[in-house]
Amino acid sequence: MKLPARCYFDIISPYSYLHFTQLGRFEDTLEIEFVPVLFAGLLKAWDMKGPAELPAKRTHTYRQCVWTAGRLGVPFTMPPRHPFNPLSALRLLIARGVRREDIARTYAFIWEEGRDPEAEFPALAAALGVAEPAPLIADPAVKARLAANTEAAIAAGVWGVPTIAVRGQLFWGLDTLDWLAAFVSDPALLESPAMRRADATGAGVVRKA
Numbered sequence: 001m002k003l004p005a006r007c008y009f010d011i012i013s014p015y016s017y018l019h020f021t022q023l024g025r026f027e028d029t030l031e032i033e034f035v036p037v038l039f040a041g042l043l044k045a046w047d048m049k050g051p052a053e054l055p056a057k058r059t060h061t062y063r064q065c066v067w068t069a070g071r072l073g074v075p076f077t078m079p080p081r082h083p084f085n086p087l088s089a090l091r092l093l094i095a096r097g098v099r100r101e102d103i104a105r106t107y108a109f110i111w112e113e114g115r116d117p118e119a120e121f122p123a124l125a126a127a128l129g130v131a132e133p134a135p136l137i138a139d140p141a142v143k144a145r146l147a148a149n150t151e152a153a154i155a156a157g158v159w160g161v162p163t164i165a166v167r168g169q170l171f172w173g174l175d176t177l178d179w180l181a182a183f184v185s186d187p188a189l190l191e192s193p194a195m196r197r198a199d200a201t202g203a204g205v206v207r208k209a
Helices: 014-021 037-047 055-072 086-095 100-112 120-129 134-138 140-155 174-185 187-189 193-200
Strands: 003-009 032-036 163-166 170-171
Touching: 003 014, 014 100, 014 174, 032 086, 032 163, 037 140, 037 170, 055 187, 086 100, 086 120, 086 134, 086 140, 100 120, 120 187, 134 140, 170 174, 170 187, 187 193
Parallel strands: 003 032
Antiparallel strands: 003 163, 163 170
16 A cells, blocks of 8 residues: 655755655655645745845755756756746646646746746746636636645645655655655654654754844
8 A cells, every 4th residue: 555645845846846856766655745835935934035035045956957967867948037927827737626737837838948937927827728827827716725734734744845744754845855765665764763763862052143
């Protein structure tokens, strides 16, 4: 039987896209529910800055994504501007039931074709087969769902995207997929003395605001 898991994501994140392309390895072990959240909401809740807000980190991040995509053998093209506002695209995904094929097509539009989902939103909607997206994304229930998803993610301790939650544990980022696979195979992985010591490590210095 497959384990239930949640994948928290935002299409604004190139790492969420790269992560998505690798999830096929869990097809036989995880039943993944995809949960759109607003990354900006996570940053605000945890008082953090996104990679694109720090000039040196911004360049490093984009370069790393290009290199990583090449290593993984997946298409990758930066959109003409980043960050963009992902709200309409995320709401459209929710309005259509957060279907895996819609997520894949949205990622392809942005991160394979290098297009701007905010500036070209009608084209993105058309790519998803939606002729009139405005009523869908204006639905109060759809707006409330995205907000609720984000609030629930924060309450669960999610601080970034992509994050997979399984068996009450969080695995953040593309580089944790091997660790996730090991944990799926061995639920006691996080119970070792070394892990317990890591859990119990105190803070020696706390940076002042």
